[in-house]
Amino acid sequence: MSRRELPAGWVQQKLRDLGTWRGGGTPTKSEPAYWENGNIPWVSPKDMKRAVIDDAEDHITEAAVENSACNLVPAGSVLMVTRSGILAHSFPVATTIRPVTINQDMKALTPASGIVPEYLRLALTAGKQSILQECSKAGTTVASISSEKLSDFEVSIPPSDEQRRIVEKIEALTVRSRRAREALDSLPVMIDRCRQSILAAAFSGNLTVSWRRASPLIESREDMLGRVEMERKDLFEGFRGNRSYMPAEKLDVSDDLPVLPPSWQWVSAEQICGFITKGTTPSRDKMSAEVGGVPYIKVYNLTFFGDLDFSVDPTFVPAEVHSGELARSKVLPGDVLMNIVGPPLGKVSIVPDSFPEWNINQAIAVFRCVPSLMKRFLMYYFLSNGLLFRANLLSKATAGQQNLTLEICRKLPVPLPPVAEQREIVNRIDKAFSAIEAVHTNVKIANSRLTTLDQSILAKAFRGQLVPQDPNDEPASVLLERIRAERAAGGVPSRRGRRKA
Structure with missing residues (x-):
């Protein structure tokens, strides 16, 4: 989106200016004190299969945080995968609702006050294709995102209150979309059961009971x-x-x-x-x-x-x-x-x-x-x-x-x-399976349309077309000026090295 297309009160800003960035690391596995009985989630790309992170498959101890390259990432941060084979086709992003640590294949952005974490996650999700095209490293063995290019990536920032309204609207629409998808996802199992019911009837003779009554035994x-x-x-x-x-x-x-x-x-x-x-x-x-x-x-x-x-x-x-x-x-x-x-x-x-x-x-x-x-x-x-x-x-x-x-x-x-009944059975199965396949095709089409609908919702949201603008909202330019002032005063560093958040 070019700057002239932004709605009133919105600005386009680089990610580096929206909060504090943190990297991750892996505590040495040779030190049991870093891993045994750990209770701090250590998030890696394998955990990034959901939009909200509340735990991880692996955990580390406080000693690991104190003595390794790991940083404690605060709740409300946005986590991103920057090195993984999945980056060949997707860009996993999630928000964390509890303090976590991350490995070296991840980056975390803790939004400054006034930047809604879930809004930022949704904005990055909507822009994932652009991020993959503009920020991917070339010539790497494992698909990777350039941290510098990622921090220079621009997102559209509306006023804080409008960010919240956008998130609420997307969540409400997503609930409906999720329910529809869950209903569609249950259909393939039902379709398979229907196929098997037809086959069971066919090979027990129940499918052609009436046919046998009407057909003389040759x-x-x-x-x-x-x-x-x-x-x-x-x-x-x-x-x-x-x-x-x-x-x-x-x-x-x-x-x-x-x-x-x-x-x-x-x-x-x-x-x-x-x-x-x-x-x-x-x-x-x-x-x-x-x-x-x-x-x-x-x-x-x-x-x-x-x-x-x-x-x-x-x-x-x-x-x-x-x-x-x-x-x-x-x-x-x-x-x-x-x-x-x-x-x-x-x-x-x-x-x-x-x-x-x-x-x-x-x-x-x-x-x-x-x-x-x-x-x-x-x-x-x-x-x-x-x-x-x-x-x-x-x-x-x-x-x-x-x-x-x-x-x-x-x-x-x-x-x-008998051969004649075999022929009748095959014809009936063919017709029934053809009708079932038509249903299956419609399910695939509906799923595809749901995906398109979800993408359309996000696209409208970040063009400023999903919720109405309120002229009484504090403009995003004022919000960002305040973030810059706090950062200049030492309150919000753009990058943070190691240790606790």
Whole structure:
């Protein structure tokens, strides 16, 4: 904001002129007396995740304040991060409501009398992008703010009473905005529960009760299983060549499996897949980010929604590696993939047809369905909590990891309805999930609009457009002249070295 745009009674002033600046430090860790049983908060960038600081993760003692580079920062000071990776995109600012100390990656500004601390915090928050652009140091290993440039940064200062009115108005509007955001933040959990409710109804048969009543049974359960077995044999022989075909072991239907509709049957994943295996990981020098060769899928390319996201760190392997040492882990469009190393388990994707062949790493299992099992039906079932609960129960825990062996994968129980009902189930899930996704999109839009609204509120506030000006307020120029006079008289030094405030 240029000076001529300032409302009557406002001035634009450098931060260095608005109070007392303090730096921080780290007491030596080799001196237990500085840290043990400390009760003075020692604020570092990791504590700057909130607007008001009332405590810190670490504490130091009075001895540390007396004998180190730490300063005791008074309550009502404004704390700023000046060295941290977070400065690459944000500028954390907070006010402290109790005396604290800060580390060397922070600066503190204790506003002079008449400068409202919360107003100053909000002004710096509103100007964070300008601060990052104008005050950042170049060529540093860790993102840093120049203290000199920061102290020269100018903010708009209204009369003291108007500062308070601005803070009160922003706080009132922020409460409403926060409530709206909290309501929006609760929706993704509800949306996920809705998805899982639909999947639970789908794979118990409850989603298509009315459809079954209106649709004649074309094929008996026994005929369906016989056909599936023949399709599996054809698929196996087409892939395995001369290797002898081994019929899949029938699933031992235990009492803990839910009762299915009469036309359905519990089967093992092996019974309805001609091919279940896991991938292989080649040496690093055989993988490349350059487009070319065969796309190589890793766990982070799988999703919790069934789609494959190959935009995340895409990797390729040479065609000769794909057909040679990685031949056993080739996958084709339509194959269903599931991660078998967690946590978390439950990432599932269908291989798209954007490439004729793909390859997968060792943390992914591939399920190649028989024609009588719709790929999307299996994908949706693998995404359901019913399957995920059983997978977590059966997984082997090793060094903090959850692992599903191929034996477990092959014996996973799958509910198998007739093909026509599979098609109806998939169509109903698709429609329901499409409607849910529309809600999810609207939530994202609303959240984005709330962020824009918050930014607009701050922008209006510091243009003098949020609250009316009162001609009876003492002008800010008079306030600043008084601060200068007090400083000249020794009452308010602009910079303070060490020790207690």
